[in-house]
Amino acid sequence: MTEPESGAATAPAGTPQLTPTYEGDFVLPGPLDLECGHSLLNPTLHYAVYGRLNAARDNAVLVCHALTGSALVGSWWPEIFAPGAVLSIEHDFVICINMLGSCYGSTGPGSVTPATGQAYGPDFPLISIRDNVRAQSLLLDSLGIRRLRLVLGGSIGGMQALDWAIHDPARVERSVVIAVAPLTAMGLALNHLQRQAIQNDPEWLGGRYLPHLQPRRGLALARQIGMLSYKSAPLFEERFARNPNRNGEDPWGSANEQGGLIGGRFDIAGYLDHQGMRFIDRFDANSYLAILRTMDTWDPLRGAQRPDDVFGRIRSRLSFVGISSDWLFTADSVRKFAETIRAAGVQSDYREMVSDHGHDAFLAEQAELVQLLQ
């Protein structure tokens, strides 16, 4: 299975990937004060750009990546750049910034904190979506970008796309928010179990593991739990049904000759194990914990008296995209969220992708997404 998953770092097999015009680091000139009350001293944002900023400086687009994605949007979302699609490297200046907390170049739990000279590890503070937006806005300032013709993202990237419209309303012309709404109780439950899987692994060591000795089994299981929520039951049924694992294992037999509790796997189990193993080679357990928390705690209306007090600030046009088979962020919840925002007087439309791919459809069926956005 080589197709992308939520926040995959790679593109669908066979799709040409784009090389960024520039990829590098921006170090904030001072501390970033966080909503949680803590701060990060001179945090780094790793970012990539595609195309060139025009003379009028009005062709900038910000793409926000999903949970375990990277700044290399040209690698994981290449069909968005196809001729006539959403973005153009001839005409647009596309920026994608690795989220704080991640392990793809921006400051995260594996980074050394100036305070102690050691990695943050378990002491890495809660970074909110808004904290990310504030840090990213400083990077855009440094690039001389005053306007964004478009901000777009799916999943946790969509959380950022909306928060940009709320917290920097003068800079954003349009936001596209894909497959996201504040997490429901079921979403919070799924994240909680992923966290448990990592923390249960004795190699997590309270978050103080060495980088090359991370809690691999726990992280793999967390990823597998996540995969259930990124895909859909119909997709699994179509692909795997009740087939035995394609490597020849027999679910009615035993993994060893003596018989016993552990049997051969079904195909879906082999697939999930494979996804878990792939993931632990490309992601860090503490980063995973950090970004799950960023996702859990996002709720634009938290502490607000009325939705208007928050959404009434928005000046950009919004488009929301729900995915018919998404059960992590259901189409229904995205549609209702879009309606709440429209009720606050914001110019906002809702579109629905009809797909069996579940939450991942915005990465797995990019051509269909492009069509919907045109």
Added chain:
Amino acid sequence: MTEPESGAATAPAGTPQLTPTYEGDFVLPGPLDLECGHSLLNPTLHYAVYGRLNAARDNAVLVCHALTGSALVGSWWPEIFAPGAVLSIEHDFVICINMLGSCYGSTGPGSVTPATGQAYGPDFPLISIRDNVRAQSLLLDSLGIRRLRLVLGGSIGGMQALDWAIHDPARVERSVVIAVAPLTAMGLALNHLQRQAIQNDPEWLGGRYLPHLQPRRGLALARQIGMLSYKSAPLFEERFARNPNRNGEDPWGSANEQGGLIGGRFDIAGYLDHQGMRFIDRFDANSYLAILRTMDTWDPLRGAQRPDDVFGRIRSRLSFVGISSDWLFTADSVRKFAETIRAAGVQSDYREMVSDHGHDAFLAEQAELVQLLQ
């Protein structure tokens, strides 16, 4: 939360529980040859009976329990015995038999095998649903029961209720099969992750842990994963939404003063943790693995040329019950399964429980189930 979960050992709070007329063990007079090719030597079936067998011996009913349930059906399904409901302790002779593999009295991985004088542990063989039916039929023989006016069960209990109708057609007058069909790929996936959670726990020791030193964290996580599939997103949303844990933890704060990766829990997380902790005090990890496998491998049509070859043997009337919000065994899959069986010429009807309780509705909303079965 004191309500029942799939295969709970206790009744809903406030419902009077019934005391069995007799509770005891039946030891098979010889080996039980299993479908997997192995055998159990003189296995024990623990069972409970309610009411008395009449002189005509035509008032026997068999109830099959769900995944982690026990023989004490009067404790976990009391409303089925309410006046005018499905069963009557005045008129019926109700038998419930603990499944092989379980830890509630029947032979399971924690039992001592005569071959070695040690517990089976990880060497406990795969017990199929049909193996259970064959063992149970020997127990019924010993009680002098030639006819069952009714066999009923939900979830893995429904698998047994159907297999009774297939494999002992002359003995069964009616079967009621609730919230079950062969597991789909999503169901197999959920069971695989639960198995991983247990096997990842170093205290599992390859299945050779001492009874009082079982893999508690892994088993608790497995239970939590299971709970997601027994309940529904609407139920979670109604009860927990995005509320902070009711004990006062703050999801936007940290579990310790220093801040850090681990925050306070949301209410749904506190609920799941509580369910996990309750479970490890009442169930055994190896038994859990054994019964998950029994469930995974059930597929009445496996190896058959045509559905008629299997379902054409059935002589009893069948009733299937689907639950509208069940996503482990969807109402749609139960309905289609019932249709396949009807197409084989079997007298079979389908009824649907409209409930937000998910798979657990047959235990959580017993009065509604009773109404549907009347």
